[in-house]
Amino acid sequence: MGDKRPAELLEAANMERTMKRPFAGIQWKGTDVCMDVHCDCGEEYHVDGDFVYFVKCGHCGRTFYCGSRIELIEMACEQESCVATGEVWAVNEERDQVSRCAE
Numbered sequence: 001m002g003d004k005r006p007a008e009l010l011e012a013a014n015m016e017r018t019m020k021r022p023f024a025g026i027q028w029k030g031t032d033v034c035m036d037v038h039c040d041c042g043e044e045y046h047v048d049g050d051f052v053y054f055v056k057c058g059h060c061g062r063t064f065y066c067g068s069r070i071e072l073i074e075m076a077c078e079q080e081s082c083v084a085t086g087e088v089w090a091v092n093e094e095r096d097q098v099s100r101c102a103e
């Protein structure tokens with residue numbers, strides 16, 4: 001994130017909206033999470049817990065917002081199982097309208 005560090009949760013969440021596509025946004029909803037954290041100081045640690053909106057590195061002492069964004073990596077072929085198909089939102093209708101107008 002460079003020098004532009006957010007001061008609070010909503011500011012951090014808004015920063016995610018400017019990042020490159022494709023991506024997905026996790027709705028944390030305060031539920032239990034289990035994750036492996038890879039800090040840019042080189043430390044790696046494991047976290048388990050509810051309401052984990054921030055993590056603090058035990059090595060460098062910095063605190064990080066747990067972004068909702070996860071990178072989506074396109075597959076070369078269809079997958080047989082564990083695939084969720086999303087519902088189309090109104091946002092996509094607007095996108096399709098824009099591409100029709102451009103034709």
Ligand SMILES: [Zn+2]
Nearest residue numbers: 039041057060
């Ligand atoms: Zn660290």
